[in-house]
Amino acid sequence: MVGFYKRYIARKQERRKQGYKYISNAIIKMCEEDNISPIGITSSIDKSTQKYDICRNICIEICENGRNVVLINADMRFNQSKNIKSYHEGFREISLVDFKVSELRCILKEEKDKGDIIIVNIPPVIVLADALEYAKVCENILLIERYSYSKYKDYEKTILLLKRSEVVISGAIACI
Amino acid sequence: MFEHFGLMDIWSTFKRYKWIVILIILGVSTVLSWKNIVNIGKDTESVYMINNADVKVSSASYYVEPLIEKGQGINDSKFYRLIPEDYIAFFNTDFFNRYVYDRITLAYENSYIVSKINFGEGINISSNKFTPENVKEICFIKNIKDTMMISMLCRSYDEKLSEDIMKICKDFIISEVDDKISFANLKFAGQTRRSLSPAQAAMEDWKNEEESSNIRTAPSKGTVFSVMKGILIPIIGVSALSIIVIILIAMFNPTLNRESDFCEYDIPVIGEIDYCTRKIGGEK
Numbered sequence: 474m475v476g477f478y479k480r481y482i483a484r485k486q487e488r489r490k491q492g493y494k495y496i497s498n499a500i501i502k503m504c505e506e507d508n509i510s511p512i513g514i515t516s517s518i519d520k521s522t523q524k525y526d527i528c529r530n531i532c533i534e535i536c537e538n539g540r541n542v543v544l545i546n547a548d549m550r551f552n553q554s555k556n557i558k559s560y561h562e563g564f565r566e567i568s569l570v571d572f573k574v575s576e577l578r579c580i581l582k583e584e585k586d587k588g589d590i591i592i593v594n595i596p597p598v599i600v601l602a603d604a605l606e607y608a609k610v611c612e613n614i615l616l617i618e619r620y621s622y623s624k625y626k627d628y629e630k631t632i633l634l635l636k637r638s639e640v641v642i643s644g645a646i647a648c649i
Numbered sequence: 650m651f652e653h654f655g656l657m658d659i660w661s662t663f664k665r666y667k668w669i670v671i672l673i674i675l676g677v678s679t680v681l682s683w684k685n686i687v688n689i690g691k692d693t694e695s696v697y698m699i700n701n702a703d704v705k706v707s708s709a710s711y712y713v714e715p716l717i718e719k720g721q722g723i724n725d726s727k728f729y730r731l732i733p734e735d736y737i738a739f740f741n742t743d744f745f746n747r748y749v750y751d752r753i754t755l756a757y758e759n760s761y762i763v764s765k766i767n768f769g770e771g772i773n774i775s776s777n778k779f780t781p782e783n784v785k786e787i788c789f790i791k792n793i794k795d796t797m798m799i800s801m802l803c804r805s806y807d808e809k810l811s812e813d814i815m816k817i818c819k820d821f822i823i824s825e826v827d828d829k830i831s832f833a834n835l836k837f838a839g840q841t842r843r844s845l846s847p848a849q850a851a852m853e854d855w856k857n858e859e860e861s862s863n864i865r866t867a868p869s870k871g872t873v874f875s876v877m878k879g880i881l882i883p884i885i886g887v888s889a890l891s892i893i894v895i896i897l898i899a900m901f902n903p904t905l906n907r908e909s910d911f912c913e914y915d916i917p918v919i920g921e922i923d924y925c926t927r928k929i930g931g932e933k
Contacts, residue, residue, distance in 0.1 A: 492920050492922035495919070499920065618911070621662065623904055642914075643919075645916050645918050646921075646922065648923070648924045649922070
């Protein structure tokens with residue numbers, strides 16, 4: 474029974490790793506071939522997505538593929554970065570202090586010159602008004618949605634808001 | 650409403666609320682099952698409380714002798730076989746019930762009679778409610794099949810009470826019945842007294858054979874089947890209700906449950922990952 478559980482956990486971890494690998498490869502392709510940067514990651518759900526953890530894991534996976542990556546945390550709801558230590562070289566994390574769009578623009582200007590892949594963690598667009606401004610600054614947006622939790626109404630609202638603001642949505646990441 | 654409604658959606662909603670559903674099913678069914686089992690226990694207790702003592706039975710038998718007129722042959726045997734039924738019919742009248750009720754209540758208190766008689770399946774009747782109708786539970790008369798014999802039986806938990814009731818029944822036959830039936834005579838065959846244990850009493854077929862469709866068996870309140878029924882019915886009921894609520898939630902609050910739900914706005918799914926939990930320390 475214990476062996477069965479261990480095998481189940483191992484399979485789950487393997488599957489998760491494969492998922493992250495696939496996503497990170499897609500992001501690398503977007504950045505290098507299509508020259509898209511920065512990429513904003515947002516969601517339609519207020520909570521229960523672990524969006525920040527997913528962003529970090531994607532960045533770690535990109536780092537393991539030999540690329541440098543910067544994660545800019547623009548989500549002021551949770552102040553997570555203080556307790557996180559990064560063990561990966563080539564992965565930097567920047568948190569906004571004043572959470573203003575001008576601050577984000579400044580940081581992006583500096584980071585674009587370095588040639589790293591830039592990922593911006595944006596709060597949900599339908600929850601915070603500023604999130605739409607952050608999304609406009611990013612060239613492309615990825616949505617993180619969770620099966621059985623993301624309501625269809627909220628998802629539609631998010632897409633409508635982003636499209637009206639002429640923000641390009643590249644794709645979605647589904648959490649099972 | 651039905652654009653994003655399917656089995657997958659119902660299953661997804663169930664997975665989201667599975668712990669709540671399981672807790673509700675367990676909690677409510679535990680409470681209801683406990684109540685049912687306690688009620689069954691009480692009923693069984695009340696049945697066995699009354700049936701603990703030995704049943705004292707007083708019985709008497711009579712032979713019905715048909716009076717054959719001169720010239721009549723034995724070919725009318727069909728008619729003679731019906732004569733005992735006429736005697737039994739007298740005992741099924743309200744007049745007989747009243748006759749016994751009036752005489753027995755003169756000799757004994759109502760409360761005493763009620764306490765010494767089992768009115769069937771653990772029913773407790775208060776002494777105020779002892780009526781002539783209840784005499785049917787005390788006295789039984791039946792015709793032994795294919796014979797001219799009538800068997801009378803009175804039962805209670807008190808020997809003297811049973812005998813007194815039997816005496817009243819015999820007086821009834823002599824004073825009220827025998828005179829009225831002119832084509833037969835009743836001949837007393839014998840009387841006996843018995844003491845039966847509760848189990849033996851429960852297995853006896855007291856009533857007339859033609860009416861014995863509901864044979865009295867031992868009280869069966871506390872069987873395994875009734876207990877299982879008391880547990881399974883609440884579980885099934887609460888589960889069904891939960892499923893209905895989940896279906897309604899899935900219908901009126903649709904969520905994204907599959908890749909094809911994203912395609913409506915031409916948004917490709919670039920990857921699927923397991924929902925991760927927070928890890929401290931930079932680990933995945």
